[in-house]
Amino acid sequence: MLNQIDINTIQNLIYIIASVMFIYGIKMLGKEATAVKGNFISALAMFLAVGITVVGVINPLIILGGIALGAIVGSVIAIKVKMTSIPEMVALFNGFGGLATFFIAWSEHNSGIENILQNSLVILTLAIGGITFTGSLIAFGKLSERLKIDKASIITKTFTTIFYAAILYLLASLLVFPLIDISFDYFTILIILVLLAGIGFVLPIGGGDMPVVISLLNSFSGIAAAFAGLLLFNNVLIVAGSLVGASGLILTIIMAKAMNRSISNILFVGYASASKSSSSKEQGEVKPISVADAYLILENASSVLVVPGYGMAVAQAQHTVRELGELLEENGTEVKYGIHPVAGRMPGHMNVLLAEANVPYDVLVEPDDVNPMMDTVDVALVIGANDVVNPSATEEPGSPIYGMPIIEVNNAKTVFVLKRSMSSGFAGVQNPLFFKENTRMLFGDAKESISGLVSEFKD
Amino acid sequence: MESLILLGFVLVLSIFLGLELISKVPSTLHTPLMSGANAISGIALVGALTLAQDSQLQTALAFFAITFASINVFGGYLVTNRMLKMFKKK
Incomplete structure (x- = not known):
């Protein structure tokens, strides 16, 4: 009986230590410099809590078997x-x-x-x-x-x-x-x-x-x-x-x-129900541009803002985008990436994709930081993003997305929109950006278009 | 009953602590934070380990709870680590 109490007390003490480690772990996970360490501390806390619980369990075969099976399946998925x-x-x-x-x-x-x-x-x-x-x-x-x-x-x-x-x-x-x-x-x-x-x-x-x-x-x-x-x-x-x-x-x-x-x-x-109320206004004409012409403008640009969206993920274009960014920098252009919080399919989706392609995280900027200096941007390169750059959000009070914070690429000197076709975004709302005076549409698969630009730079 | 109320108190305080801790996370870390937090929710594993196994059904439930929570724990931590290792400063 005494022995039993001891184990319970020790377990509870270890649980308190593990809780403190979880708290530190998740706090450190919220800062770039300490995130890796934070995740490790949290994993260590989990190990401690599980380890002390396994001591003196009823049916070790079932328990260890379950853990082993879960560990194998989870690890294989995570690594692959x-x-x-x-x-x-x-x-x-x-x-x-x-x-x-x-x-x-x-x-x-x-x-x-x-x-x-x-x-x-x-x-x-x-x-x-x-x-x-x-x-x-x-x-x-x-x-x-x-x-x-x-x-x-x-x-x-x-x-x-x-x-x-x-x-x-x-x-x-x-x-x-x-x-x-x-x-x-x-x-x-x-x-x-x-x-x-x-x-x-x-x-x-x-x-x-x-x-x-x-x-x-x-x-x-x-x-x-x-x-x-x-x-x-x-x-x-x-x-x-x-x-x-x-x-x-x-x-x-x-x-x-x-x-x-x-x-x-x-x-x-x-x-769906919101977009029915939106009025489709007279939109005007889109101005397409060829890869060769886009290259000429990019070559002379001194600052470029890349705005990626889900389309970049679909086209798997992140590596090619990074290559283009590096070539632009070699050419003396300042390259930044404007990341909207909801671009993609999960919080921070674009950041992960760009990190995978070796884009350093300090050139990624948030809408609030980039919007005030948008008029100094020579070219805004919109790759597979739509709703997050839709100026209706600031200009059209009747629009279903009115009031949504956007990356205001329409204020840049030139906007290139890389897009497959003229279909509307997820919100089902027309995007007036495509019809603006300073917008040029680069139609086609995002990856192919950017590869085209990359090879122009290399020649 | 009294200890349950005490634990309820712990619950409320922990939620407030969590909200304070994570209120200002840079968007770069949104995905790793989510995936790291997801791994922590695999703490259900500790609960699963303590389940009674008095019947065949309960043994099966315990086994499945342990297995799925373990997938959550191992997969979650590993993939978060993999992701964080990719983030580089210029």
């Missing part, structure tokens, strides 16, 4: 994944974390519920974990472009209905069922409904809003872990889970602000 696939992989890992808490809640339910508070915790942990799991799987499908179901399709609408039904059932499970005598197995139905709810939650949300959804799901997985901590009376789960919940929430808010929309608008309304 391409940097362009990071968004969907983060979504997938996130879903697995949610699934683990879902199983924890399920198991706790089977251990016997003692009071209504515990019952509520089991239900909430199960629901958040389950929604995180299937929601992340849908996000994974959308991000990896495996899943192509239209927002307006009957499938999406059915799942959206199921989502709301599941929420009602969840509320009933929390507030009504514990008070009345029910003759059916409400928990099994709840298990199925929360899994379906996750699908219905993410399915209607468009690709351009993915940075918000993926941040929110990240937050959910943390909250689920914290709730599981309450359920199991485990303080390290609570602290670590809360930290993740908070960081995901902050990213969600940053993303929503960068789109000038409320979180509920992104989750439950979407652009």
